[in-house]
Amino acid sequence: xxxxxxxxxxxxxxxxxxxxxxxxxxxxxxxxxxxxxxxxxxxxxxxxxxxxxxxxxxxxxxxxxxxxxxxxxxxxxxxxxxxxxxxxxxxxxxxxxxxxxxxxxxxxxxxxxxxxxxxxxxxxxxxxxxxxxxxxxxxxxxxxxxxxxxxxxxxxxxxxxxxxxxxxxxxxxxxxxxxxxxxxxxxxxxxxxxxxxxxxxxxxxxxxxxxxxxxxxxxxxxxxxxxxxxxxxxxxxxxxxxxxxxxxxxxxxxxxxxxxxxxxx
Amino acid sequence: xxxxxxxxxxxxxxxxxxxxxxxxxxxxxxxxxxxxxxxxxxxxxxxxxxxxxxxxxxxxxxxxxxxxxxxxxxxxxxxxxxxxxxxxxxxxxxxxxxxxxxxxxxxxxxxxxxxxxxxxxxxxxxxxxxxxxxxxxxxxxxxxxxxxxxxxxxxxxxxxxxxxxxxxxxxxxxxxxxxxxxxxxxxxxxxxxxxxxxxxxxxxxxxxxxxxxxxxxxxxxxxxxxxxxxxxxxxxxxxxxxxxxxxxxxxxxxxxxxxxxxxxx
Numbered sequence: 001x002x003x004x005x006x007x008x009x010x011x012x013x014x015x016x017x018x019x020x021x022x023x024x025x026x027x028x029x030x031x032x033x034x035x036x037x038x039x040x041x042x043x044x045x046x047x048x049x050x051x052x053x054x055x056x057x058x059x060x061x062x063x064x065x066x067x068x069x070x071x072x073x074x075x076x077x078x079x080x081x082x083x084x085x086x087x088x089x090x091x092x093x094x095x096x097x098x099x100x101x102x103x104x105x106x107x108x109x110x111x112x113x114x115x116x117x118x119x120x121x122x123x124x125x126x127x128x129x130x131x132x133x134x135x136x137x138x139x140x141x142x143x144x145x146x147x148x149x150x151x152x153x154x155x156x157x158x159x160x161x162x163x164x165x166x167x168x169x170x171x172x173x174x175x176x177x178x179x180x181x182x183x184x185x186x187x188x189x190x191x192x193x194x195x196x197x198x199x200x201x202x203x204x205x206x207x208x209x210x211x212x213x214x215x216x217x218x219x220x221x222x223x224x225x226x227x228x229x230x231x232x233x234x235x236x237x238x239x240x241x242x243x244x245x246x247x248x249x250x251x252x253x254x255x256x257x258x259x260x261x262x263x264x265x
Numbered sequence: 266x267x268x269x270x271x272x273x274x275x276x277x278x279x280x281x282x283x284x285x286x287x288x289x290x291x292x293x294x295x296x297x298x299x300x301x302x303x304x305x306x307x308x309x310x311x312x313x314x315x316x317x318x319x320x321x322x323x324x325x326x327x328x329x330x331x332x333x334x335x336x337x338x339x340x341x342x343x344x345x346x347x348x349x350x351x352x353x354x355x356x357x358x359x360x361x362x363x364x365x366x367x368x369x370x371x372x373x374x375x376x377x378x379x380x381x382x383x384x385x386x387x388x389x390x391x392x393x394x395x396x397x398x399x400x401x402x403x404x405x406x407x408x409x410x411x412x413x414x415x416x417x418x419x420x421x422x423x424x425x426x427x428x429x430x431x432x433x434x435x436x437x438x439x440x441x442x443x444x445x446x447x448x449x450x451x452x453x454x455x456x457x458x459x460x461x462x463x464x465x466x467x468x469x470x471x472x473x474x475x476x477x478x479x480x481x482x483x484x485x486x487x488x489x490x491x492x493x494x495x496x497x498x499x500x501x502x503x504x505x506x507x508x509x510x511x512x513x514x515x516x517x518x519x520x521x522x523x524x525x526x527x528x529x530x
Contacts, residue, residue, distance in 0.1 A: 005286055019284040019291050021270055021378050026284050027357060028415035029294025060416070061423060088365060092292060100353060100382050102415065102447050103422045113286050117365050137402035139438045140417050149414035150293040150367065151325070152405050157368045158326060173404045173438040182367050 004081035006074045006114035009066070011081055014115070023111055025094025028102070029148040031111075032056035037119060037239050038087040041079045046072055048206045049238070053091060056145035062095050065110050078116045086119040088239055094148065123166075125245035125254035126235060128180065130227075131156040131168040136178040138201035143178070146203060153181040167235065169227075169247070172201035177222040183235035183242070184208040186217060188258045190229060194220035207236040216261050232256035269346035271339045271379040274331070276346055279380070288376055290359025293367070294413040296376075297321035302384060302504050303352040306344045311337055313471045314503070318356060321410035327360050330375050343381045351384040353504055359413065388431075390510035390519035391500060393445065395492075396421040396433040401443040403466035408443070411468060418446040432500065434492075434512070437466035442487040448500035448507070449473040451482060453523045455494060459485035472501040481526050497521035 003014045024030035034049045043049070050068045057064050066074070075089055096109040134155045142149055152170070160168035160181070169185060172178045178201030179185050185202075186195045195212070196202040197219040211217045220226070232253050233244035241262070243254045268279045289295035299314045308314070315333045322329050331339070340354055361374040399420045407414055417435070425433040425446070434450060437443045443466030444450050450467075451460045460477070461467040462484040476482045485491070497518050498509035506527070508519045 007286065014286060017286045019286055019288065021272065021279060021282045021284055021357075021380065023284065023291065026288065026291045026359070027298070027355075027413065028419060029413050030416060030419055033292070060419070090292075090365065092286075094291070100355065100380075102418050103426055104419070115286065115365075134406060135402070135404035137400070137405065137417075137438065139400035140402065141399060141420060142416055147416055148292065148294050149416045151295060151407055151412055151414045152402075153367050154293060154295055154325070154369070155406060161368055173402065 003115065003117070004078065006078050008112055011077055017113070019111065020097040022097040022099070023094055024096065024098050025092065025111060025148055030060070031062065031092060031094030031148045032060065032146055033090060033092040033148060034146060035238055036075070036089040036091070038075070038079055038084070038089050038116070040085060041076060043075055043089055044238070045206050045210070046075070048209065049091075052146065052204070052206065053093060056147065057093055059141050059145055060095070060147070061104065062093060062110055063108060064093065065112055074114050078114050082116050084116055084118060087116045088119045089114065089116045092148070119239060122240065123242050125243040126166040127246045128167045128169055128244060129160055129163050129165045129248050131159050131170050133159050134170065136170040136172050136201040138172040138174070138178065138199065143201045144198055144204060157181040170201070175223060176200050177227060178202055180235045183237040186211065186234045186236065186262070187222065187227065187230040188232040188256060189226055193217040193258065193261060194222060196220070196222055205236060206238050207241065211236065211262060232258055234259070234262060268380065268382070269343065271343050273377055276342055282378070284376065285362040287362045287364070288359055289361065289363050290357065290376060290413055295325070296327065296357060296359030296413040297325065297411055298355060298357040298413060299411060300503055301340070301354040301356070303340070303344055303349070303354050303381070305350060306341060308340055308354055309503070310471050310475070311340070313474070314356075317411065317469070317471065318358060321412065322358055324406050324410055325360070325412070326369065327358060327375055328373060329358065330377055339379050343379050347381050349381055349383065352381045353384045354379065354381045357413070384504060387505065388507050390508040391431040392511045393432045393434055393509060394425055394428050394430045394513050396424050396435050398424050399435065401435040401437050401466040403437040403439070403443065403464065408466045409463055409469060422446040435466070440488060441465050442492060443467055445500045448502040451476065451499045451501065451527070452487065452492065452495040453497040453521060454491055458482040458523065458526060459487060461485070461487055470501060471503050472506065476501065476527060497523055499524070499527060
């Protein structure tokens with residue numbers, strides 16, 4: 001279905017929008033993105049998302065070609081053009097078209113794309129596995145930014161699907177839990193909510209940050225022994241919170257009273 | 266400069282070739298590529314490159330939409346259309362346009378792009394550093410395929426450039442050498458040539474494979490102590506062999522008689 005996207009300053013039908021074949025986003029995954037929930041044309045926690053996009057771009061050395069105000073207006077335009085009420089917005093920033101070679105050249109013309117689609121409805125509690133085929137690299141700055149290098153998550157999610165599960169938890173290279181394929185992980189263990197630290201390979205998610213600031217949640221190193229003691233769990237990202245039904249076949253309490261502590265109100 | 270590219274079966278001017286904004290190559294780095302040296306319209310070691318592309322696609326679960334014969338003909342067409350004698354050819358295969366979400370859908374329409382440019386000339390011996398900011402993840406299948414997730418290499422190369430070096434060597438997460446940012450590493454240590462194993466995070470490079478098969482080279486676990494004993498070194502990829510001038514400021518012998526052992530004839 002044709003939608004309206006915003007590409008480098010212009011609203012364009014999606015089937016006419018053109019990414020150049022030499023775009024480093026396409027050739028090297030050289031860029032960052034954000035996924036933002038919106039309702040009634042208003043994106044949630046936009047300032048935090050844009051700050052993270054800017055920080056990711058700074059780490060990669062990609063200039064952000066539009067002001068945060070211009071991007072906020074562009075998001076409003078995309079939401080309006082697509083007539084979306086409950087929406088998932090995506091901002092993608094790549095280093096743009098470039099000649100062959102890994103080292104970026106001085107002449108950077110970044111690509112900025114904004115798309116929006118209907119927000120998926122709420123999902124039942126998730127059955128997850130611990131991915132065996134891939135681990136998250138806490139030794140790379142990429143574990144701390146939302147880059148376009150997303151194949152480890154794709155592989156983990158494919159492994160989950162092949163096992164009949166909804167999602168996969170990823171260990172880091174030292175064998176501690178990092179996160180799920182597209183969400184942060186919160187576990188209720190020994191009477192408190194804990195979540196892996198960014199140093200252990202967790203993406204600093206926006207929803208995660210809000211819970212750490214406002215809720216009774218702490219960072220912790222979560223190894224497999226700790227995971228086995230979990231009574232309940234939640235996956236969070238900017239689009240949804242999803243309770244855990246089971247981990248590797250071990251059933252959790254998806255109606256645990258502890259969930260009340262994570263409610264926004 | 267406008268070149269002629271081959272995109273999904275058609276020769277097209279590069280400034281008209283269009284990658285869809287929803288292409289998973291662009292949104293997630295979901296794909297693989299090959300870089301191939303060609304001379305007089307003939308690509309070197311094409312069968313090996315296509316076999317590696319097919320193997321990488323199999324690991325990612327991406328169907329290859331053209332036969333190896335068709336791809337060989339397409340490469341010839343691109344070389345002819347661009348009038349290139351000494352060329353660097355790139356094949357890029359992505360999972361193609363798709364709706365939002367990490368899990369691939371059943372309806373896959375892969376994107377296959379072939380481009381070619383002038384082969385860079387020989388380079389002087391390289392001054393390299395050992396990257397401090399990023400390590401290569403030997404716990405991911407991506408370390409063994411040539412995927413579009415290339416940002417760790419981009420970051421390592423940027424670190425090298427900032428340090429005034431030509432390239433960076435990457436350690437794996439256990440602190441052993443894996444490779445350089447875009448090349449395999451060979452070191453002359455204790456009287457023999459060694460190269461990191463694929464299990465230590467080395468990409469199974471085509472030039473590397475040929476040297477292991479034909480030359481007096483063996484795989485070895487190379488830690489920092491071993492690195493310090495290196496008398497000479499070479500970086501290899503499909504476009505070039507490049508001798509090492511220095512590692513982290515320590516000068517190597519870039520005219521070592523041991524290089525003769527690596528000569529093809």
